[in-house]
Amino acid sequence: MASISEWYAGKNVLITGATGFMGKVLMEKLLRSCPDVKALYILVRPKAGQSMSERVQDMMMCKLFDRVREDNPDFHQKIIPISSELTQPGLAISPEDVQTLTSCINIVFHCAATIRFDEPLKHALQLNVIATQQLLSLAQQMQHLQAFIHISTAYANCNRRHIDEVIYPPPVEPKKLIDSLEWMDDSIICDITPRLIGDRPNTYTYTKALAECVVQQESGKLNIAIIRPSIVGASWQEPFPGWIDNFNGPSGIFIAAGKGILRTMRASNDAVADLIPVDVVINLTLAAGCCSHVHFYFRPKTALVYNCTTGGINPFHWGEIEHHVMSTFKRNPLEQAFRRPNANITSNYLINQYWILVSHKFPALIYDLFLRLSGQKPQMMRIFNRLHKAIGLLAYFSSQDWEWNSDNMNMLMSQLSADDRRTFNFDVRQLNWPEYIENYCIGTKKYVLNEDMSDIPAARQHLRKLRNIRYTFNTVLLVFIWRVFIARSQMARNIWYFVVSLCFKFLSYFRASSTLTQ
């Protein structure tokens, strides 16, 4: 059997979502580890005032591609951008481009999606379901297509506790929903969304479940694999440890904790934190692409589903993550922290609300007051409101456990040669969590916040300043309380003297007992 790299040699690959977090890592790995791949056709739209070509040029300058650039400075010649807006009919691909794609593509990786948890249902349906349907019908016309790989999520069926590597019946027949939503007013859709999504937490997981069903329905004679990653985090090993470029999932939470903004969050200490490094997901995806074709003649009738998770193989818990995140940011502080990093997770609603009031809202109010008094625009309350919205949406995933079967992932690994297992490593048993979390946090500092590691001494100095401010603030508060209560009330004074004399008694007792033992 050919190696994975040999299998991709001479192939034309189509990638959707190539400008996204996973799409970029997929492109980088293909270019680096499968250097004989013929071309990567990527569907890209213009965005935020940048044309398609400007976006692609910017992307290729990204640090992520440093190793590829070193190996092959002309790697950009292999990247062929195709203008496409996935929410438009026919994916807004020109007839000439359709002609090119249908005549040359050998493998499709469908990564594009909206991953926002608060996406209005109609838009999530348009992108995650209808665009998938349209891409599949384009794929049906591709004359040399060998495999179609759809990226789903392990949480597509998060309404179940145990999730096998099968496509479950959809919550609703996708075609019926598409037809109904087509004529409905946005406000009506908004009203019925909670009823429709039922026991799923958001439109994202709901539409990803529908997309899996569409993939199954429209698969026809295609070779299909569905990859279901859990919470995709920074890279573990490749192209270098700690690569991350966004605030999604836990990254934004880690940053908020590192900046000393986040002090409390609802999560269960003992729940498994099913993080999966992005390079692991991409290695599995590339291996699955190759193997879904190799097993063409023996393949099952339906798409092969790969749950790509860590919890059942090498579990790590949110409580442990909290510990390692805090420890890393104390040793490698972020610049200009709001307070010293000290975040705690709790599964108790009331305790969390108490700390939100004391550790989030109260300091935000004081800081905004200070900003107002110094003639600046208040901003802290606004930041906290956004943070509360985000943690409110994420808490569902950090407060409970799921159990994913990963037989297909294990089976795929056992089919690879020793060389492929090394080059396309997705064996998460080897993952050392404390080291991974440390690199992850440092990655958020370096690549998301663009902070320089050489500034760490200044950041430490800033934390010392914050500590001194806190001591001063606490002293002032104590004196204030003493003035208001102790000095004015006889009862408070009696309690105060009682506490002080108790302290003295304890002190003299300890001093006496330590003298005796000498």
Ligand SMILES: CCCCC/C=C\C/C=C\CCCCCCCC(=O)SCCNC(=O)CCNC(=O)[C@H](O)C(C)(C)COP(=O)(O)OP(=O)(O)OC[C@H]1O[C@@H](n2cnc3c(N)ncnc32)[C@H](O)[C@@H]1OP(=O)(O)O
């Ligand atoms: C220390 C203790 C740690 C313990 C950890 C405990 C728990 C971990 C928590 C969660 C883990 C669970 C994750 C579950 C993932 C499920 C897996 C998946 O399948 S899907 C992929 C995950 N999807 C997401 O994560 C998307 C979630 N995000 C959203 O839905 C939205 O972004 C939002 C949270 C609703 C916020 O929307 P809003 O409109 O308010 O903001 P924007 O997204 O438009 O962002 C605006 C702007 O701000 C930047 N930004 C975003 N977050 C932050 C942040 N935390 N700090 C600073 N800045 C932030 C963002 O980049 C935008 O910038 P710009 O305008 O320049 O692009």
Ligand SMILES: NC(=O)C1=CN([C@@H]2O[C@H](COP(=O)(O)OP(=O)(O)OC[C@H]3O[C@@H](n4cnc5c(N)ncnc54)[C@H](OP(=O)(O)O)[C@@H]3O)[C@@H](O)[C@H]2O)C=CC1
């Ligand atoms: N990140 C995670 O934790 C997880 C992700 N997944 C899945 O992995 C896949 C990739 O996720 P990730 O890379 O993190 O997501 P990103 O949000 O980083 O990337 C999304 C990609 O989709 C593209 N896209 C979005 N809307 C359109 C549109 N209308 N037309 C054309 N392209 C569009 C984006 O392009 P543009 O740059 O133009 O916006 C971008 O390239 C998704 O299918 C997601 O469901 C699964 C589990 C976890």
